[in-house]
Amino acid sequence: MFNPSSRPPSSFMPPETPSSQPLPRVLRILGIIVAVIVLVFLVWSLVITKEKRAVTRITVQAQTLLDEGKFAEAQTVLQEQIVNYPDALPLYLSLANAYLAEGFLVKTKDRSEASKKARETLLIARDKGGRNDARYHDLFALSHSIVGNYEEALKQYQKSLAIDPNNPYALLGAGNTLEMTGELSYAYKFYQKAEEVLQSSPKPNDLLAGTYVNLGKMAMIMDNDAAKAMERFNAALDASKHKTLRAEIHYAMSTLEYQKGVENVESSRTHAEAAIAEAPESDWGYLGVLRAMILSPKEGDEKKAGEYIWKALQLNPSRALTRMLQGQIAHRAGNTAQAIASYKDALRIIYTPHTDPTLSRGASWALASDTHAYLALAYHAEGKKAEAMEAITLALKTNPLKIAYLIENSKPFAPFKSASKLK
Numbered sequence: 001m002f003n004p005s006s007r008p009p010s011s012f013m014p015p016e017t018p019s020s021q022p023l024p025r026v027l028r029i030l031g032i033i034v035a036v037i038v039l040v041f042l043v044w045s046l047v048i049t050k051e052k053r054a055v056t057r058i059t060v061q062a063q064t065l066l067d068e069g070k071f072a073e074a075q076t077v078l079q080e081q082i083v084n085y086p087d088a089l090p091l092y093l094s095l096a097n098a099y100l101a102e103g104f105l106v107k108t109k110d111r112s113e114a115s116k117k118a119r120e121t122l123l124i125a126r127d128k129g130g131r132n133d134a135r136y137h138d139l140f141a142l143s144h145s146i147v148g149n150y151e152e153a154l155k156q157y158q159k160s161l162a163i164d165p166n167n168p169y170a171l172l173g174a175g176n177t178l179e180m181t182g183e184l185s186y187a188y189k190f191y192q193k194a195e196e197v198l199q200s201s202p203k204p205n206d207l208l209a210g211t212y213v214n215l216g217k218m219a220m221i222m223d224n225d226a227a228k229a230m231e232r233f234n235a236a237l238d239a240s241k242h243k244t245l246r247a248e249i250h251y252a253m254s255t256l257e258y259q260k261g262v263e264n265v266e267s268s269r270t271h272a273e274a275a276i277a278e279a280p281e282s283d284w285g286y287l288g289v290l291r292a293m294i295l296s297p298k299e300g301d302e303k304k305a306g307e308y309i310w311k312a313l314q315l316n317p318s319r320a321l322t323r324m325l326q327g328q329i330a331h332r333a334g335n336t337a338q339a340i341a342s343y344k345d346a347l348r349i350i351y352t353p354h355t356d357p358t359l360s361r362g363a364s365w366a367l368a369s370d371t372h373a374y375l376a377l378a379y380h381a382e383g384k385k386a387e388a389m390e391a392i393t394l395a396l397k398t399n400p401l402k403i404a405y406l407i408e409n410s411k412p413f414a415p416f417k418s419a420s421k422l423k
Helices: 025-067 071-084 089-105 111-126 134-145 150-163 168-180 184-198 206-223 226-239 243-259 262-278 284-295 301-315 320-332 336-351 361-381 385-398 400-409 411-416
Strands: none
Touching: 025 071, 025 089, 071 089, 089 111, 089 134, 111 134, 134 150, 134 168, 150 168, 168 184, 168 206, 184 206, 206 226, 206 243, 226 243, 243 262, 243 284, 262 284, 284 301, 284 320, 301 320, 320 336, 320 361, 336 361, 361 385, 361 400, 361 411, 385 400, 385 411, 400 411
């Protein structure tokens, strides 16, 4: 019988544990090396995380300054911090963006200088990860489009979309660039894709607002659908927080009402005044009110028109539309010499490439035809018949259907029925 207190047979005994032996020296050294590597990795991770947080804080600070219109301060902050973080790609991209923002928004600044500074910064960023960064290519595209180099801009947007096909900046930028070159149907498709990507974005979202503005313009140009356009503009107001963009939206709404004719001129004026209230430092609203004054003048408008023209020219001396409106107001006041000078200034801006970056190819032709037609009226009022006929002929060449209609149906243009193009 088995006695539990007695030692069991050897077959039931667990194997004896061998006595502990010291680890070979090689294994101990390997253990130390692994421990050091892990420690270095953890320290490196902490340093990198701390640097990323610092870089993020700096870029947010710079963007806040840009939103406040403090372009030079934003650039200085970024330039100083690049010294501390020379390999931080986001700082270079933010600096390039700061140069371009100043070029776009400060009308008295030389855009070619802004483009040059941005490209120089981006060339440094290229070897710090920029080649594989979609935002890098977006900014490079903007540095080209800001000076009218649309072909190169489109190449950069293609590179950006190859990295991220749903990049809304590239989609919207490519659409804008195609619109400027007159490729409206392609531009429309890019805007629609941008809207699709941005639909779920939280509001306010100025990128989504800008997309709605462009879709609204396309609704008028491509579909002649005023109701759909106004719906888009209202959606843009709902999505936007930036006052300058909101002013541009109100101007777009003012333009839409203006195009409907005299019966909607008060609504046009109201939207233009809203643009001034949103951003008095932007010239959009002043131009909208001036158009309404010309179409349907009120008592006291003559004095206000002079003030608004001066203000618009101070804010943006290179906008052709302002010069054309100045000519119309001068002509109404009986100052035909000033009107002729203003119309010539407008045409000089239109025909000098990239002087007025807001003009697309189609808008340039439309504004040129109108300006030539008004110039013809001013010459005719001064008795300069040869110059008047030359001007109306140029108007007919740039927009034959519209100008021919004016000549046939508008009393001021009746003297030009003998124009050679109508024979």
